[in-house]
Each structure stands twice: as structure tokens, then as C-alpha cells.
Amino acid sequence: MSEPQPAMPDSLAQMKLFMEPRSIAVVGATRQSGPDSFNIVERLGSHGYRGRVYPVNPRADSIAGIKAYPDVASVPEKVDLAVIPVWERSAVPALIEQCIHAGIRAIVVVTQGFADGDAEGRQLQDRISRMARDAGVRLLGPNSLGVANPYLGLNTSFVPHRMEKIPLGVICQSGLFFSHLRSMPILGKGIDLGNGCDVHFAEALEYYENDPQTRVILLHVEGTNEGRRFAEVAGRVSRKKPIVALKSARSKEGVAAAQSHTGSLSSKDEVVRAALRQCGIAQAENIEELEDLAKAFLRLPLMKGRRVAIVSMSGGAGVMLVDACGEQGLKVAEPSPETRDKLRPLLPPWMHGMHPLDLWPITAHSGLSLSETALIGLRAFMADPNVDGVVLAFGTVFIEEALRIADALPALMETYRKPVSWWTATGADGEREAAIEKRGLAVFHGGERAVRALRKLADYWEFLQAC
Amino acid sequence: MSEPQPAMPDSLAQMKLFMEPRSIAVVGATRQSGPDSFNIVERLGSHGYRGRVYPVNPRADSIAGIKAYPDVASVPEKVDLAVIPVWERSAVPALIEQCIHAGIRAIVVVTQGFADGDAEGRQLQDRISRMARDAGVRLLGPNSLGVANPYLGLNTSFVPHRMEKIPLGVICQSGLFFSHLRSMPILGKGIDLGNGCDVHFAEALEYYENDPQTRVILLHVEGTNEGRRFAEVAGRVSRKKPIVALKSARSKEGVAAAQSHTGSLSSKDEVVRAALRQCGIAQAENIEELEDLAKAFLRLPLMKGRRVAIVSMSGGAGVMLVDACGEQGLKVAEPSPETRDKLRPLLPPWMHGMHPLDLWPITAHSGLSLSETALIGLRAFMADPNVDGVVLAFGTVFIEEALRIADALPALMETYRKPVSWWTATGADGEREAAIEKRGLAVFHGGERAVRALRKLADYWEFLQAC
Incomplete structure (x- = not known):
């Protein structure tokens, strides 16, 4: 031809x-x-x-x-x-x-x-x-x-x-x-x-x-x-x-x-x-x-850097997300002293790490609900200058809790112009995920996939800066 | 410890x-x-x-x-x-x-x-x-x-x-x-x-x-x-x-x-x-x-070799499956003369390749329905000694056609003891896929995933042979 x-x-x-x-x-x-x-x-x-x-x-x-x-x-x-x-x-x-x-x-x-x-x-x-x-x-x-x-x-x-x-x-x-x-x-x-x-x-x-x-x-x-x-x-x-x-x-x-x-x-x-x-x-x-x-690209703001905070309902999922960040050339964010101060009172005394932020022990220790602890963590990370984006692992088994988080996220993304990618690690089903996505959010069917999406948002941001 | x-x-x-x-x-x-x-x-x-x-x-x-x-x-x-x-x-x-x-x-x-x-x-x-x-x-x-x-x-x-x-x-x-x-x-x-x-x-x-x-x-x-x-x-x-x-x-x-x-x-x-x-x-x-x-492993027979036949409702999906076979170390099967003789009358005269078997032109030329052409192809490949397993790309947009295929597949797998992995490439949704899986079949949400599953069935077969 x-x-x-x-x-x-x-x-x-x-x-x-x-x-x-x-x-x-x-x-x-x-x-x-x-x-x-x-x-x-x-x-x-x-x-x-x-x-x-x-x-x-x-x-x-x-x-x-x-x-x-x-x-x-x-x-x-x-x-x-x-x-x-x-x-x-x-x-x-x-x-x-x-x-x-x-x-x-x-x-x-x-x-x-x-x-x-x-x-x-x-x-x-x-x-x-x-x-x-x-x-x-x-x-x-x-x-x-x-x-x-x-x-x-x-x-x-x-x-x-x-x-x-x-x-x-x-x-x-x-x-x-x-x-x-x-x-x-x-x-x-x-x-x-x-x-x-x-x-x-x-x-x-x-x-x-x-x-x-x-x-x-x-x-x-x-x-x-x-x-x-x-x-x-x-x-x-x-x-x-x-x-x-x-x-x-x-x-x-x-x-x-x-x-x-x-x-x-x-x-x-x-x-x-x-x-x-x-x-x-x-x-x-x-x-x-x-x-x-x-x-x-349709639903999330670009990621203006490569530092990712992880909020997870499961320690095991948190480990997988840390692996995925490494594989995608992203860094697990090092929270600022302000963020640490905000979160420390919620943590059981034996828990020192807050990246990934493992919600179960915090929920058990603080007496707050899963969505409350998740949102405290999400807000702290979104406001943190050391964080460029967040990946959230939160299943839909406890759907009311998941929807409480989903209700709050769009405003957080709007305020801070940072993306939150959501891995519905467990209990996922189409209808429940659709209810989350209806709020304008992006749900991914795999931790690596949620992290890969963030990485591509960061790549594109870097491309635009270099133009 | x-x-x-x-x-x-x-x-x-x-x-x-x-x-x-x-x-x-x-x-x-x-x-x-x-x-x-x-x-x-x-x-x-x-x-x-x-x-x-x-x-x-x-x-x-x-x-x-x-x-x-x-x-x-x-x-x-x-x-x-x-x-x-x-x-x-x-x-x-x-x-x-x-x-x-x-x-x-x-x-x-x-x-x-x-x-x-x-x-x-x-x-x-x-x-x-x-x-x-x-x-x-x-x-x-x-x-x-x-x-x-x-x-x-x-x-x-x-x-x-x-x-x-x-x-x-x-x-x-x-x-x-x-x-x-x-x-x-x-x-x-x-x-x-x-x-x-x-x-x-x-x-x-x-x-x-x-x-x-x-x-x-x-x-x-x-x-x-x-x-x-x-x-x-x-x-x-x-x-x-x-x-x-x-x-x-x-x-x-x-x-x-x-x-x-x-x-x-x-x-x-x-x-x-x-x-x-x-x-x-x-x-x-x-x-x-x-x-x-x-x-x-729960639903498919093991694959006793590495030669895969591809049956696809979409030429584009067929290309992706060929790529995936290469990436997984599987071979796209070379159909036997008997299989070629069975399929040739259905093909438009300009169509020479039958691996992957692209269903649209065959359906258009033969006047048969999509499920009829798919099943003729599937039967021929399952009976073919040059084929160890089949991957099928067939969406659920035309769900009645998909279910006609799903009804016939378990008996074919039983007869020939060869796996068929099914990629619902388009039109996929949970309910329709569940209807296919209810027949005892395995549906995968990605062509590479359907092929990777076959590869692991072949790996395990080889392991058992070497024991």
C-alpha cells in the first residue's frame, strides 16, 4: 500500500x-x-x-x-x-x-x-x-x-x-x-x-x-x-x-x-x-x-508526583499494594509529622507503621467505625504535602461503610486535586461497585491495576510538564 | 522465632x-x-x-x-x-x-x-x-x-x-x-x-x-x-x-x-x-x-500439551489471543488436514487462515448462526489430535447464541478431555457470565487471563508426568 x-x-x-x-x-x-x-x-x-x-x-x-x-x-x-x-x-x-x-x-x-x-x-x-x-x-x-x-x-x-x-x-x-x-x-x-x-x-x-x-x-x-x-x-x-x-x-x-x-x-x-x-x-x-x-483519565485528577499513600481494610492487601508501588516505580509516601500527629491517637500503642494504614487494628483500638477511621486517614493523607495520590483498598462486604467513604471522596479530590484509586479487594460485585462509581469515583478490580492507573496519571503529568 | x-x-x-x-x-x-x-x-x-x-x-x-x-x-x-x-x-x-x-x-x-x-x-x-x-x-x-x-x-x-x-x-x-x-x-x-x-x-x-x-x-x-x-x-x-x-x-x-x-x-x-x-x-x-x-483447576480438564486452537467472534480478539499464546509459551495449533476439510466449505473463498478461526466472515458467508459456526469449529478442534486445548473469545452481547455454545461445551470437554477457556471479550456482565458458568464452564475477564489459565493447566500436567 x-x-x-x-x-x-x-x-x-x-x-x-x-x-x-x-x-x-x-x-x-x-x-x-x-x-x-x-x-x-x-x-x-x-x-x-x-x-x-x-x-x-x-x-x-x-x-x-x-x-x-x-x-x-x-x-x-x-x-x-x-x-x-x-x-x-x-x-x-x-x-x-x-x-x-x-x-x-x-x-x-x-x-x-x-x-x-x-x-x-x-x-x-x-x-x-x-x-x-x-x-x-x-x-x-x-x-x-x-x-x-x-x-x-x-x-x-x-x-x-x-x-x-x-x-x-x-x-x-x-x-x-x-x-x-x-x-x-x-x-x-x-x-x-x-x-x-x-x-x-x-x-x-x-x-x-x-x-x-x-x-x-x-x-x-x-x-x-x-x-x-x-x-x-x-x-x-x-x-x-x-x-x-x-x-x-x-x-x-x-x-x-x-x-x-x-x-x-x-x-x-x-x-x-x-x-x-x-x-x-x-x-x-x-x-x-x-x-x-x-x-x-476520565474521573481522576492527574498525579503530580510519585508518592502514594495506602489506606487498607486488610493488612494483606496493604502488603500487595506496597509490592505494586515498587513494581510501578512509585514510592510509598512518608507521612509528614503533622499527619503522624493526627493519626497517632487512633493507633493501638503497639502499632508504629502508618504506611500502609491498616484500618482493622485502628478501628478496633479507637472504637470508631471503619468508614470513620478510613476518612480520618484519607483526609490526613490528602492534605499532606508529602503525598501525591492515594490508593484505597476497601471491600464492599460492608457496603454502607464503603458508601460513606464514597460520599466524601469526590469533595476531597476536588479540594486537593489528588487522585484516589479504589481497589474493591473483597466482596466486590457489579452492583455495589456501580453504586460507588456513580459518585464519580474509579473502582479497579485488582490492587496492581489501581496502582498502575495512578502511575499512568503521574507519567502523563510529567509528559505535560516536559512539553 | x-x-x-x-x-x-x-x-x-x-x-x-x-x-x-x-x-x-x-x-x-x-x-x-x-x-x-x-x-x-x-x-x-x-x-x-x-x-x-x-x-x-x-x-x-x-x-x-x-x-x-x-x-x-x-x-x-x-x-x-x-x-x-x-x-x-x-x-x-x-x-x-x-x-x-x-x-x-x-x-x-x-x-x-x-x-x-x-x-x-x-x-x-x-x-x-x-x-x-x-x-x-x-x-x-x-x-x-x-x-x-x-x-x-x-x-x-x-x-x-x-x-x-x-x-x-x-x-x-x-x-x-x-x-x-x-x-x-x-x-x-x-x-x-x-x-x-x-x-x-x-x-x-x-x-x-x-x-x-x-x-x-x-x-x-x-x-x-x-x-x-x-x-x-x-x-x-x-x-x-x-x-x-x-x-x-x-x-x-x-x-x-x-x-x-x-x-x-x-x-x-x-x-x-x-x-x-x-x-x-x-x-x-x-x-x-x-x-x-x-x-x-476446579472446572477444566488438564491440558496435555501446549497447542492451542483459537475460536473468536472478533478478528481483533483473535490477534490478541495469538499474542498471549506466544507470551505464555503456548503454540497456536496447526489444524490437521481432516479439520481443514471440515471447515473449508464454510469459509469465504478469500479466507485461508483458520487459526484463529474468525467467526464473523464465516457466519456471513455460510448463512449459519454465530453459535452454529462456533460449535462446528469447536467440535473440529476438540476432535483434532493436533490440538490440546481451545480458547474461545465470544461475547455475551448475543446472549442466546452464547448460551447455545455453553450448553454444548461441557459434553465436548467430557468426551475429549481437553479444556476450553472462555474469554467474554465484549458485552460481558456479571449475570450473563454467571449463566455461562452455571453450566460448569470457566469464564475469564481477559484474553491473556484465559490463555494463562490454559498454560498453568499444561504446566501442572507436565509436573505430574515428571513425578
């Missing part, structure tokens, strides 16, 4: 055709209905898209209750966006041709079997990208689920998307990221680059750079052939908004698998990762960490 | 006094009631313990509706087990003295501030362990939540335990493991060694070794001073039942924290880890992996 052309001046306007279309033609819409039909017209309706939708199918009068047209030329307006979901790759060039003639300037190609397939598919992909370039039309895909924009109820994929309006922008090379993931049920806006034969990372990044509804950007990268341009744009955007990236296709075998997945050229994993690092992009080693870091 | 004595011939009988007591005295039971009182007498009732319970408190006539006694001597029978939950450490020796005089042979000391505290606490601990040894009485703790046995509704801790009867035996040095954890709400039987001044790993292991209700053993290790004996017993037991271990207190700072948590001597992390490895014990790097591996 040749290096894609530099962005045209109107590339942002064209990205808006994808992300904020007022009208969509589904070219080659299926007549089938129901969950197994993966009917995009139906899906657009179920997500509440309020723009105009035109199904195109020569063998149907209507699809999902909407009047259908035999070809794009018959559609009564020049639509902003066309989506081509046909299964048969050989049908695609003619459909693109039709769209170009109809004056459509943004086209999603869902169809697979291009550079993700065989040599013939690769040629076919070159052909359609040439067609688009010559006509000044932009292609997203092929092998792409398209876009999602919860602010418009827009989801061009046949996979359900949780339409929650959170200021997160996703750019991915796999439909995997188009549904809700595990610990983050909400994915905000989404752009699936698929094989990325035309619209690629740089332009997707520029859309989010300029989008007031996006505060944090999340990338899934298998590979890219726009190397220099990617680094240039990503380096600029990451100074304005935090970017979190998961690089997959790492091993030799993974690279080969990526080749037949998106046709990506991803042979130099270390090079890509080094470039991401240089751009100040926080890297996640797996999907769960990607979700963790997105959550951390 | 001196090296503990070798186990006495009746040590198993004494462990049964802890784990299967017919009667319990709570010596120094609190008169308070409700969630913040951490009242063990109340807790024993709420978990349905059917043995006899005797609260001992000179200032109470009854506790939680049960007649109380002023001292252990007044209790009308020689109970199997005494639990001492008082907060004040200086009160403990006299209470132990009382118990010894009353003929009690198993005592849990919950009280903190011994070797986990200061020099004075360390001396106090030496004193009570000498007292016990001289009297032929066994101590669990101090600084221990005691034991849990769901088969008897027994939980001596003041933290609620989910009393599900699963054949898992936990041995830990932190109460953290006494409540339900995140992805494994069920912990089976539990023994919290606390500071381990008398009953320690070896005897706890021997109890589970001989317990027909325990199939898999789970260890949390901060440190131990019984080195050689531990290795001897663990090496023997792990040949009979799989053992999974989490070693914490790894860093210098973690070691210091462990010192003030359980008084553990854990300075040589690498030595302990090497010993665990030599004993054939599967090591987990964090709590989540500990839960993953417990689940894998």
Missing part, C-alpha cells in the same frame, strides 16, 4: 460527515429481520437515530418499515453518509461508483475480504481507494463496523452499542471495541478504521482533537502505514487530551494474524510502542488495562 | 478440632450487636452453625440470645474449639491459660499486636506459643480470622463468608481471603494462619490433603519460617491435588510491610517462588489470577 495522502483542508468537515451525518443511505441493506440478520437499518432505529435513513435494495419495497430504493440514484436527497454492508466483496466497487455519482462524500465499507483476505482482495482494496481518492470521496474501511455517536443515537454497526454520552472517543482497528466491554460498559463515540485504506488514525484523532464532546481518547492499534503522520498528529493531540493506547499484534504470530485481520503492516512492535511513548500516550497491556486507564 | 516442631502423630485429629468442631467457646465475646460490632457469636448464628456455641464474658448473662458464662471453667462441656477475639493483647495469655485448664485443645487467637506489632508483642507471641506447646494444645494465629467450613456453616471470623460448598481449600496469611473475592464469590473452606506461631502451612496442607471435600488448594503466602517442612509437605500434596499460590511481600518495601502485618520472615522472595515451582505449585501474580487458576 502507498502512504496515504496528507489530509485535505476539508478533512475535518468530511470526518463530520461520518460522525454527525444528517442522513444515511444503507446501500445493499438486508431484507432479513431479527437478531441474526445483523440489519443495520433496524439497528439505527433501535438506537434512536433521528436523522433520515434510506435503505437501498433493488429487491425490497421497504426495510424495517422504511421505504427502500432500488439504487442510490433514486434516493431523494444527497445523503451525508453511505454504509455498504453487503457480504460479497465483488459487489462493492459498483456500489461505491453509484455513491460517487450520487454526490455522496463519505462511505463506510463493512464488507470483508480485502487486504484482510487474499492477493485479489488486496488489489480490490487498492482499486476502491483509488476510486475514492480520484473523486475526493472518503472511505472508512473496508472491513469496518463504521462509527458510533451516542449524542445522535448513531451506530452503523450491527453490534449493539451502549449509547451513553461520556466524553470518550474510541479509535480502533477491530469491531471488538464497538460493543460495551467488561468493566467499562460505556464507550462514548467510536470510529472503527477496519483496514484503514483511506481514513486512518491521523484524521480520526483530528476529529476528536476538535470535538468538544471528547475529553479522553482511546486507541486500539494493530499497525499503521502512516507512521510519521501518526506520530505528528498524536504528539500534538496528546498535549491537549490524554490518549490511552492498546497495541496488539506483538508477537511474530500476532503480526501474521493481524495481517489476515485488517491487512495491517505491524511488523515493528517496539517501534510503534516507542513512538506512542514519545507522544505521551499511556499504553495499556491488555483490554482491561485500557478500560482502567480510560476510567482513570 | 525457632523452627516449629514436626507435626505430632495426632496433628490431623487436632486440625479437625479447628475445621470440624462440634462445639465452640467464644472467649471474651463482645456484648455489642449489629454490623459494626463484629460479634463472632452473632456471625456463627447467621451462617447457620449447628454445633454448640458458648459465649464467655464475665459481664454478660447472654449474648446474641445465647446463655453466656463468666469464664471457660464454667462452660458445661469440654469444647472442641476456643476462639479468643478480644482486642487487648495483654489479656490473651490468661485466657489461653483458662482454656488449657478446661482441657480445650484447639484455640484461635484473633487478637492483633503480637509479632505483627512491636518487640513486646513478639515476646508475648513467644510466650503463648510456649504455653501451648507445653500443654500439647494447638494455636491458630494470633492475628487470625480463624477458619471457615461451609459444610458446617462455620465461620469464626467477623467478616461474612459466602457459604457455598465447593471443593476448594484456602490457606492464607490474610483475612483478605476470608470474604468472597471478586470473580470467585465462593471460597470453600478456609484457614487463616495469621502470624502462624504454631499451626502453619504444613499442617493446614495436610488437613486438605486428607479432606475428601477438597479437590483444589489455594495458598496466600507472605512468608514462612518452616521452609524445608513446607517444601516436603507441599511437594507431596501437590502430586495428589493441584495447589495454586499467590506469593506477596516481594519488594523490599513489601517485605517490611509484611513484617508488620503478620510478622512474617519473607526476605527471600525468589527462594520461596523457586520452591513453589519445584513443588509443582501453580503461581499466580495477583489475586485475580489466583481466582482464575482456582476456577480453571
Whole structure:
């Protein structure tokens, strides 16, 4: 593949055709209905898209209750966006041709079997990208689920998307990221680059750079052939908004698998990762960490240093958190004399250490409740100039106690501009964690994960300072 | 601390006094009631313990509706087990003295501030362990939540335990493991060694070794001073039942924290880890992996080789799984000609790779449902002599499809004696995953985690072969 052309001046306007279309033609819409039909017209309706939708199918009068047209030329307006979901790759060039003639300037190609397939598919992909370039039309895909924009109820994929309006922008090379993931049920806006034969990372990044509804950007990268341009744009955007990236296709075998997945050229994993690092992009080693870091950047203040205080309902969890700090290059904070003076009266006389602050013996000795001792400790650490952030290990077994802490934390984070990451070490379950997170907090499902999140907040702070 | 004595011939009988007591005295039971009182007498009732319970408190006539006694001597029978939950450490020796005089042979000391505290606490601990040894009485703790046995509704801790009867035996040095954890709400039987001044790993292991209700053993290790004996017993037991271990207190700072948590001597992390490895014990790097591996050993057959087939609803997930196999030293399986012949008719003509097997293009091309294509692939791989295990990436967005697969998998695993680990890559939520797991399957919250579980099943198989 040749290096894609530099962005045209109107590339942002064209990205808006994808992300904020007022009208969509589904070219080659299926007549089938129901969950197994993966009917995009139906899906657009179920997500509440309020723009105009035109199904195109020569063998149907209507699809999902909407009047259908035999070809794009018959559609009564020049639509902003066309989506081509046909299964048969050989049908695609003619459909693109039709769209170009109809004056459509943004086209999603869902169809697979291009550079993700065989040599013939690769040629076919070159052909359609040439067609688009010559006509000044932009292609997203092929092998792409398209876009999602919860602010418009827009989801061009046949996979359900949780339409929650959170200021997160996703750019991915796999439909995997188009549904809700595990610990983050909400994915905000989404752009699936698929094989990325035309619209690629740089332009997707520029859309989010300029989008007031996006505060944090999340990338899934298998590979890219726009190397220099990617680094240039990503380096600029990451100074304005935090970017979190998961690089997959790492091993030799993974690279080969990526080749037949998106046709990506991803042979130099270390090079890509080094470039991401240089751009100040926080890297996640797996999907769960990607979700963790997105959550951390969305909900927590940055950490302006590397000294972590630990407050734990369990001595054993405290030990694990100390280990994790060491592994992440963070320091367990040395509390100031003021903090020591505040806490000493609560401690049993035999207890000298207060980092980590082990809540059980303190609670037993002081006669206070678990949440009272936790909050006294949290307040003291947040106010302490020797502390840059706090990790709290507090389970949800005693949920009322946990919620009392959760109620107080947002104001503490606001006042001191320091992050608190919360490990629900025991008794964790989805509903109880959701109740904590509803307060605007970030809950992590592992002590190392809670600590890693803090470390990435510190890394990003250092990157911004060095800019 | 001196090296503990070798186990006495009746040590198993004494462990049964802890784990299967017919009667319990709570010596120094609190008169308070409700969630913040951490009242063990109340807790024993709420978990349905059917043995006899005797609260001992000179200032109470009854506790939680049960007649109380002023001292252990007044209790009308020689109970199997005494639990001492008082907060004040200086009160403990006299209470132990009382118990010894009353003929009690198993005592849990919950009280903190011994070797986990200061020099004075360390001396106090030496004193009570000498007292016990001289009297032929066994101590669990101090600084221990005691034991849990769901088969008897027994939980001596003041933290609620989910009393599900699963054949898992936990041995830990932190109460953290006494409540339900995140992805494994069920912990089976539990023994919290606390500071381990008398009953320690070896005897706890021997109890589970001989317990027909325990199939898999789970260890949390901060440190131990019984080195050689531990290795001897663990090496023997792990040949009979799989053992999974989490070693914490790894860093210098973690070691210091462990010192003030359980008084553990854990300075040589690498030595302990090497010993665990030599004993054939599967090591987990964090709590989540500990839960993953417990689940894998409980529910999946061992993997008799290192060749993994991948079946994935998402090409992107497939790439990540290939990466993970490489990172774990597993091989992506090369399907046999028979498997290729079975699958080829379903594949679109441009699709040549079938490892990983990417379900979307196949489903689109074949006209079959997602679950039908998945099951054709799964059956072919399970029957393939070139495949030792399968990892499946299948989300729960299309839950009916997922459950159709889940219904068929247990029989396939039974027939071929090969494990299938399931990554619910997208759309995952607790209820839907629980519905899959209810079929006896193992769901993992990350592709690497699903692959790591398979790898540990293969490691253990190799260990058994080498024995």
C-alpha cells in the first residue's frame, strides 16, 4: 500500500460527515429481520437515530418499515453518509461508483475480504481507494463496523452499542471495541478504521482533537502505514487530551494474524510502542488495562508526583499494594509529622507503621467505625504535602461503610486535586461497585491495576510538564 | 522465632478440632450487636452453625440470645474449639491459660499486636506459643480470622463468608481471603494462619490433603519460617491435588510491610517462588489470577500439551489471543488436514487462515448462526489430535447464541478431555457470565487471563508426568 495522502483542508468537515451525518443511505441493506440478520437499518432505529435513513435494495419495497430504493440514484436527497454492508466483496466497487455519482462524500465499507483476505482482495482494496481518492470521496474501511455517536443515537454497526454520552472517543482497528466491554460498559463515540485504506488514525484523532464532546481518547492499534503522520498528529493531540493506547499484534504470530485481520503492516512492535511513548500516550497491556486507564483519565485528577499513600481494610492487601508501588516505580509516601500527629491517637500503642494504614487494628483500638477511621486517614493523607495520590483498598462486604467513604471522596479530590484509586479487594460485585462509581469515583478490580492507573496519571503529568 | 516442631502423630485429629468442631467457646465475646460490632457469636448464628456455641464474658448473662458464662471453667462441656477475639493483647495469655485448664485443645487467637506489632508483642507471641506447646494444645494465629467450613456453616471470623460448598481449600496469611473475592464469590473452606506461631502451612496442607471435600488448594503466602517442612509437605500434596499460590511481600518495601502485618520472615522472595515451582505449585501474580487458576483447576480438564486452537467472534480478539499464546509459551495449533476439510466449505473463498478461526466472515458467508459456526469449529478442534486445548473469545452481547455454545461445551470437554477457556471479550456482565458458568464452564475477564489459565493447566500436567 502507498502512504496515504496528507489530509485535505476539508478533512475535518468530511470526518463530520461520518460522525454527525444528517442522513444515511444503507446501500445493499438486508431484507432479513431479527437478531441474526445483523440489519443495520433496524439497528439505527433501535438506537434512536433521528436523522433520515434510506435503505437501498433493488429487491425490497421497504426495510424495517422504511421505504427502500432500488439504487442510490433514486434516493431523494444527497445523503451525508453511505454504509455498504453487503457480504460479497465483488459487489462493492459498483456500489461505491453509484455513491460517487450520487454526490455522496463519505462511505463506510463493512464488507470483508480485502487486504484482510487474499492477493485479489488486496488489489480490490487498492482499486476502491483509488476510486475514492480520484473523486475526493472518503472511505472508512473496508472491513469496518463504521462509527458510533451516542449524542445522535448513531451506530452503523450491527453490534449493539451502549449509547451513553461520556466524553470518550474510541479509535480502533477491530469491531471488538464497538460493543460495551467488561468493566467499562460505556464507550462514548467510536470510529472503527477496519483496514484503514483511506481514513486512518491521523484524521480520526483530528476529529476528536476538535470535538468538544471528547475529553479522553482511546486507541486500539494493530499497525499503521502512516507512521510519521501518526506520530505528528498524536504528539500534538496528546498535549491537549490524554490518549490511552492498546497495541496488539506483538508477537511474530500476532503480526501474521493481524495481517489476515485488517491487512495491517505491524511488523515493528517496539517501534510503534516507542513512538506512542514519545507522544505521551499511556499504553495499556491488555483490554482491561485500557478500560482502567480510560476510567482513570476520565474521573481522576492527574498525579503530580510519585508518592502514594495506602489506606487498607486488610493488612494483606496493604502488603500487595506496597509490592505494586515498587513494581510501578512509585514510592510509598512518608507521612509528614503533622499527619503522624493526627493519626497517632487512633493507633493501638503497639502499632508504629502508618504506611500502609491498616484500618482493622485502628478501628478496633479507637472504637470508631471503619468508614470513620478510613476518612480520618484519607483526609490526613490528602492534605499532606508529602503525598501525591492515594490508593484505597476497601471491600464492599460492608457496603454502607464503603458508601460513606464514597460520599466524601469526590469533595476531597476536588479540594486537593489528588487522585484516589479504589481497589474493591473483597466482596466486590457489579452492583455495589456501580453504586460507588456513580459518585464519580474509579473502582479497579485488582490492587496492581489501581496502582498502575495512578502511575499512568503521574507519567502523563510529567509528559505535560516536559512539553 | 525457632523452627516449629514436626507435626505430632495426632496433628490431623487436632486440625479437625479447628475445621470440624462440634462445639465452640467464644472467649471474651463482645456484648455489642449489629454490623459494626463484629460479634463472632452473632456471625456463627447467621451462617447457620449447628454445633454448640458458648459465649464467655464475665459481664454478660447472654449474648446474641445465647446463655453466656463468666469464664471457660464454667462452660458445661469440654469444647472442641476456643476462639479468643478480644482486642487487648495483654489479656490473651490468661485466657489461653483458662482454656488449657478446661482441657480445650484447639484455640484461635484473633487478637492483633503480637509479632505483627512491636518487640513486646513478639515476646508475648513467644510466650503463648510456649504455653501451648507445653500443654500439647494447638494455636491458630494470633492475628487470625480463624477458619471457615461451609459444610458446617462455620465461620469464626467477623467478616461474612459466602457459604457455598465447593471443593476448594484456602490457606492464607490474610483475612483478605476470608470474604468472597471478586470473580470467585465462593471460597470453600478456609484457614487463616495469621502470624502462624504454631499451626502453619504444613499442617493446614495436610488437613486438605486428607479432606475428601477438597479437590483444589489455594495458598496466600507472605512468608514462612518452616521452609524445608513446607517444601516436603507441599511437594507431596501437590502430586495428589493441584495447589495454586499467590506469593506477596516481594519488594523490599513489601517485605517490611509484611513484617508488620503478620510478622512474617519473607526476605527471600525468589527462594520461596523457586520452591513453589519445584513443588509443582501453580503461581499466580495477583489475586485475580489466583481466582482464575482456582476456577480453571476446579472446572477444566488438564491440558496435555501446549497447542492451542483459537475460536473468536472478533478478528481483533483473535490477534490478541495469538499474542498471549506466544507470551505464555503456548503454540497456536496447526489444524490437521481432516479439520481443514471440515471447515473449508464454510469459509469465504478469500479466507485461508483458520487459526484463529474468525467467526464473523464465516457466519456471513455460510448463512449459519454465530453459535452454529462456533460449535462446528469447536467440535473440529476438540476432535483434532493436533490440538490440546481451545480458547474461545465470544461475547455475551448475543446472549442466546452464547448460551447455545455453553450448553454444548461441557459434553465436548467430557468426551475429549481437553479444556476450553472462555474469554467474554465484549458485552460481558456479571449475570450473563454467571449463566455461562452455571453450566460448569470457566469464564475469564481477559484474553491473556484465559490463555494463562490454559498454560498453568499444561504446566501442572507436565509436573505430574515428571513425578
